[in-house]
Amino acid sequence: MKAFMQRTTWITWVTFLEAIRQRFFAFLIVLGGAMVLSSVAFRFMDFGHGELKFVADFGFGGMFLFGSVLGVVMTAQLFFSEIDNRTALTLLAKPVSRAEFLLGKFFGTWLVLAIFVFVLSGLLGAVLWSRSIELNELAEKMGRLAPEFSPGGLVAFALLQWLRLGVVIAIVLTIASGARTFLYAVVVGALAVVAGQLQWIAQDVLLKPEGSVWYRGVLWVTSRLLPNLEQFNIGDALVLDPTSVPANAVVQVAISGLIYMVAFLMLGTALFRRREI
Amino acid sequence: MRSLYFGILTAICWVLAGTYSETSWRTVRPCIPEIGRRDIEPTLGQGVLLGILGGMRTVIADGTWVRSYVLWERKDRPGCETLMRTACALDPRSRYFWENTGYVMGYDMAHWEVRRRGGYAKVPADVQEHLYRSYARRALEVLDQGVVNTGGNAALLIAAGQLAEMKLKDQLLSARYYRSATESRNAPWYAPYFCARNLWEAGQREESYRWYRKIWEEKLSKSEDGAPDDLKNLREMEQALHLPIIQRIPRPAWEK
Numbered sequence: 198m199k200a201f202m203q204r205t206t207w208i209t210w211v212t213f214l215e216a217i218r219q220r221f222f223a224f225l226i227v228l229g230g231a232m233v234l235s236s237v238a239f240r241f242m243d244f245g246h247g248e249l250k251f252v253a254d255f256g257f258g259g260m261f262l263f264g265s266v267l268g269v270v271m272t273a274q275l276f277f278s279e280i281d282n283r284t285a286l287t288l289l290a291k292p293v294s295r296a297e298f299l300l301g302k303f304f305g306t307w308l309v310l311a312i313f314v315f316v317l318s319g320l321l322g323a324v325l326w327s328r329s330i331e332l333n334e335l336a337e338k339m340g341r342l343a344p345e346f347s348p349g350g351l352v353a354f355a356l357l358q359w360l361r362l363g364v365v366i367a368i369v370l371t372i373a374s375g376a377r378t379f380l381y382a383v384v385v386g387a388l389a390v391v392a393g394q395l396q397w398i399a400q401d402v403l404l405k406p407e408g409s410v411w412y413r414g415v416l417w418v419t420s421r422l423l424p425n426l427e428q429f430n431i432g433d434a435l436v437l438d439p440t441s442v443p444a445n446a447v448v449q450v451a452i453s454g455l456i457y458m459v460a461f462l463m464l465g466t467a468l469f470r471r472r473e474i
Numbered sequence: 475m476r477s478l479y480f481g482i483l484t485a486i487c488w489v490l491a492g493t494y495s496e497t498s499w500r501t502v503r504p505c506i507p508e509i510g511r512r513d514i515e516p517t518l519g520q521g522v523l524l525g526i527l528g529g530m531r532t533v534i535a536d537g538t539w540v541r542s543y544v545l546w547e548r549k550d551r552p553g554c555e556t557l558m559r560t561a562c563a564l565d566p567r568s569r570y571f572w573e574n575t576g577y578v579m580g581y582d583m584a585h586w587e588v589r590r591r592g593g594y595a596k597v598p599a600d601v602q603e604h605l606y607r608s609y610a611r612r613a614l615e616v617l618d619q620g621v622v623n624t625g626g627n628a629a630l631l632i633a634a635g636q637l638a639e640m641k642l643k644d645q646l647l648s649a650r651y652y653r654s655a656t657e658s659r660n661a662p663w664y665a666p667y668f669c670a671r672n673l674w675e676a677g678q679r680e681e682s683y684r685w686y687r688k689i690w691e692e693k694l695s696k697s698e699d700g701a702p703d704d705l706k707n708l709r710e711m712e713q714a715l716h717l718p719i720i721q722r723i724p725r726p727a728w729e730k
Contacts, residue, residue: 242536244570251532258530400499421492426497427506436506442505449498454490463484467477 204293208301209308212275217308222271225263226313234301248332249325249344250437256321257432259316260358265390267313268365272306272380275371286474296466303363304369310362318355322348325436350435353447360454361429362411365390365428368462369423376471393426401423424457449453499522535564539571546578549586555579562620569627572620580613580637610641621654628662631655635668645676656689666694667707674711683711687723700728 216222240248279285279302289298329346336343336423369386376382399416402408408416428450434442542557556573565571584605591597597605603644617634617665624630633652638644652669657663673682687708705723712722 237704239533242533242540244539244568245535251536254530254532262530302668305687307568397499400496401503403496404500421489424491425495428495428499428502431502443501446498446502446505449494449501453491453495455499456487456494460487460491461485463480463487467480467484 201294204297205300208288208293208298209304212302212305213308215269215278216306217270217312218247218274219274221274222309222313223257225267226316229263229313229317230258230320231453232256232263233317233324237324247344247437249288249329249346250433252324252328253321253432253436256324257354260317260321261430264310264313264358264362267389267392268306268310268362268385269369269386272302272366272369273373273379273386274333275306276302276370277379277382281379282474289474295469298368298468299374299462299469302449303366306366307359307363310366311359314355314359314362315399318351318358322351325351335393345437345439347436347439350437350439350442354432354435355428357431357435357450357454359460360451361426363395364426364454364457364461367458367465368393371461371465374465382393386397389423390426393423395427396420396423396425397427399401424454424461428453486510492696499656532568535561535568535571538564546582549589551583551586555583559616562616562623566620567622569620569624569629570629572624572630573615573633576613576617576620576633578609579616580641584609584641606641610637613637614642624657626654628655628658628660628665631658631661632665632668633671639672645672646678649673649676649682653685663701666690666706670707670711679711679715683715686711691723695726700726702729705729 225372233256236252238257240251279288285298291296325346326348329344333343335341366385368389369382371387372389373382376385396419399420403413403416403420431446432440437448538557539561542554542561545554545557551707555575558571558578560617562568562571562575584602585610587605588594588597588602591601594602610706614634614637617630618638620630621634622629631651631654635648635655638651639648642648649669649672652665655665657670666686670686672683673679686704690701690704694704705726708723
């Protein structure tokens with residue numbers, strides 16, 4: 198077990214170093230950061246929402262969009278670079294199992310995305326905090342209700358986003374394990390993320406007693422195969438209205454994400470074991 | 475054999491993930507603004523997929539609203555309605571979108587339709603009236619949805635009451651909306667009077683007086699100034715109903 202951990206950690210570290218040096222990562226983190234910081238300048242486009250909601254939504258959007266792109270493209274790229282350059286062959290010729298290889302890739306990429314998510318969340322937190330101070334002063338002067346901002350909620354949201362990206366990485370690695378080309382893995386991975394993001398529609402229908410048995414059966418299978426990625430998007434409620442979030446919501450979503458991650462990684466390992474390199 | 479165990483374990487993990495995800499979704503569902511399947515269908519192809527998928531809902535709802543104004547200027551009814559409804563669907567908790575979609579549908583679109591059919595001189599009066607009423611009904615549906623999504627926003631109830639009164643000429647329906655507005659949080663000061671006036675004009679004069687009096691005694695009279703305008707209206711009602719002195723509201727010390 199100790200040797201298993203050591204080898205996985207070693208591959209994780211190598212993957213992390215390789216990923217963090219990528220220009221693609223630097224480009225997207227700068228773009229995401231610029232988007233969060235510029236949100237204050239776009240306030241004039243807002244119609245009747247609270248200002249903090251608008252700024253927060255801008256940041257969440259950046260995290261969602263660029264995070265998803267990074268999760269899909271970078272994972273597939275890191276996996277296929279090893280296959281195409283034949284380094285995987287050399288590596289797997291040593292006493293390294295395919296499961297260790299896949300787990301190393303997973304954790305390395307996930308660590309890079311942790312940096313991405315927490316840097317953007319830090320910037321967003323700073324922007325929201327500075328604006329909330331100004332808005333609170335203004336509200337006090339005008340005798341209005343001050344807007345609420347919960348830093349703890351932002352941390353919880355960042356953790357959930359990181360978990361969501363973990364599920365995305367696991368999905369892409371599973372697809373890449375069975376795929377022949379990088380392009381195929383990226384396209385199918387992106388489609389799977391979109392499908393996961395819309396999976397809640399199937400779950401919503403299942404919660405209501407409507408439709409034929411056949412229809413409900415298809416929805417049941419769909420809602421089991423694909424993870425519900427929409428459930429991670431509770432940032433608005435967590436950051437701006439924390440009292441509206443049930444106490445166990447974050448924990449439940451986190452557990453659900455973790456189980457899906459394990460399920461996808463197990464399937465990925467099974468597929469990768471059968472793959473000819 | 476090892477592969478078989480691994481496969482069974484993976485399958486168990488998968489079913490567990492799906493089942494648990496259902497539980498967690500039930501818990502977080504109330505925190506996520508509702509977008510129904512029917513709201514999504516007309517929005518597809520409008521470039522708002524990103525908003526439906528996850529982040530930037532507010533930003534994309536705002537962008538969609540700006541685009542709807544362009545179509546409003548062109549008097550493009552289907553396009554404008556689709557985009558306005560899209561903005562409402564993307565950010566269902568925003569009062570602004572519901573209120574203005576209701577106003578545009580209830581007050582503007584019927585006139586666009588009359589003009590499209592040749593103008594006010596050409597379209598018969600009864601057809602014009604039918605158009606005003608049918609668009610007002612559709613606008614009321616939008617406002618009703620808005621009331622549900624915003625948790626009973628008073629401004630939306632007032633807009634609905636106004637529309638029912640002016641376009642549908644249905645004073646009882648209008649009174650119902652004003653009554654709900656009176657009972658909601660942040661009710662405007664004029665909502666009880668509008669409700670009572672509509673009931674009165676619809677012929678339910680005793681009911682109107684009873685309700686208005688109850689509201690005045692329980693709520694309005696406890697305000698800082700005692701709501702003298704409402705008391706004046708109630709006195710006029712008492713006179714019109716020929717109520718004996720004993721049945722009238724006891725005179726407060728400050729009443730002129």
